[in-house]
Amino acid sequence: MTYAVIFRATINKLDKDYDDMVQQLRKLAFEQYNCQEFIAYSEGNEEIAVSYWQSLEDIANWKANTSHLYAQKLGGEKWYQAYRVQVTEILRDYQSK
Secondary structure, eight states: OOEEEEEEEEESOOOHHHHHHHHHHHHHHHHHSOOOEEEEEEETTEEEEEEEESOHHHHHHHHHOHHHHHHHHHIIIIIEEEEEEEEEEOOOOOOOO
């Protein structure tokens, strides 16, 4: 099974601390929590990030990581006006070439 975590946010103000935190957390997600892929885009004041995982347990452990919890706190306090997280199971996966 493969799962996706979809993070959607309305940006308040992103700064250098945000950029540093994102780099640190991406590395951690791949190295310690079996994240398979992580894609993020922003346009205007909207951000969307989609990450792919092997198990719900990996996602739960990632969510409970102390560095990630701290980032969530900062996100709610200064980086984002609002955010939404959705976890979904990938039912079909196909591609061209």
